[in-house]
Amino acid sequence: MATRTTSGQPPPGYDPSQFPPFAVTVDVVILTMSEGALNVLLVRRGEAPFEGMWAIPGGFKRPAETLDGAAKRELAEETGVDAAPVLKQFRAYGDPGRDPRMDVVTVAYLAVLRDVGAIVAGSDAAAASLIPVSDVLNGQIDLAFDHLRILRDAVERIRVELEVSGIATAFVGSTFTMAELRAVYEAIWGVQLDAANFRRSIVAEDGWVIPTGRRARPGSAGGRPAELYRAGRAWKEGGPIHRAVRPEERK
Amino acid sequence: MATRTTSGQPPPGYDPSQFPPFAVTVDVVILTMSEGALNVLLVRRGEAPFEGMWAIPGGFKRPAETLDGAAKRELAEETGVDAAPVLKQFRAYGDPGRDPRMDVVTVAYLAVLRDVGAIVAGSDAAAASLIPVSDVLNGQIDLAFDHLRILRDAVERIRVELEVSGIATAFVGSTFTMAELRAVYEAIWGVQLDAANFRRSIVAEDGWVIPTGRRARPGSAGGRPAELYRAGRAWKEGGPIHRAVRPEERK
DNA sequence: CCAAAAGTGTTATGTCTACACCCATGA
């Protein structure tokens, strides 16, 4: 921060008594599961630059608030949801020219939400929409600024978070079946998991999920009704499910 | 970033046509092993505020450079070392009032270095010093600004990095013994590791360390000479050593 | 020869994976 270099000479072309002003923004990548795929909440820009393009929602930090506070406020303004507990700062971006108008440093946050209907309702519905992440990563949808990079980093981060924290339960409803929870891992990691072993790993981790005693109704195809669980207290100290190492990576 | 909120009303007291200016700085936490303990490179501040206190080295980002570039430049200016490959951005800090003079958002980086002598030489030696991390975390040494919090986060981050990346070899010299490498893990995690199993885990991971064929001279107390290794290519995809789960944490 | 540190072998225990098998439902 404001500590200046201890080398006696200021670098050429730089006056240490001044500091260059920047705009500081927060961008919030909101991820959610919809129809078995990972989706991201995007807004359509209403003005130049990049008018009409999709972008990650965000806005300016105010001097009187913290970065976390700014992210929480922006998320609330955009979606009407208080998701402070699942907001995770994951990276800052400050490449010159990333905003053509001015020098902007942005701090990117990640939020995982369920209850899709309530999210979109709280926002300006015409300008906000859930978009499949794969459509963006495939290049079928272009994003403004360097938002493609930010989204890529966010998705990579959520893949890691899924393994080291219990964030998976943030994707599902307040009660859920093992199959629903498993689908989160399968969609985000792009793998197939053995249902039997998945269940055992989840249940073995103490306090992770709590059986409600109730059961879900089977789908129209039949099948045994699944037990319903709710999320336990404990998604801080490392999750129970780990990505399998692909055979060629093993020694 | 510059995407503005899509809610029609700007929040009260905030004019969306203006953006509040911030100073943006980078702070670089330089960690190194010295005498079996984790040390951090600190500078003594020469001016108010916090004059005379220890602080993490850092400085202003310039408009024409990237955040990574600013961190690399500051590190070079302070220490004379080009450590770009081991520079890791780990978090941004922007609480209001964290600098009493102005609104400053700082992006913190972590660098792990060996070769302590060369580091201090490149800098203003009178104002820079390696301090044991434990002295700072114990409160025996106060840091300026919110640098204690930044250092705490950096140490927590390095503990995780040690497990998921191969950064341990960045702490030791270009050739090293198993005991030296093991000492890195033991110092940073504060645990004792079984030397036999440690060696096996390291050697089993393909490409991690490469035997040089040479041996280190034993210390004055004797003992069999240790094989010397050099770091392999492969510290990207997860390290071979994992923290033991403490007994109370097991299910 | 003894102490110390490096390195190897061995065994018990735990975890992960694959897959066979039983259970409860809709049509």
Added chain:
DNA sequence: TCATGGGTGTAGACATAACACTTTTGG
């Protein structure tokens, strides 16, 4: 009763931890 998905059992492969034992040095 059959197809479908949920849930349990189990055996082999693999990983981890504890510790005895051998090797090679300095004193």
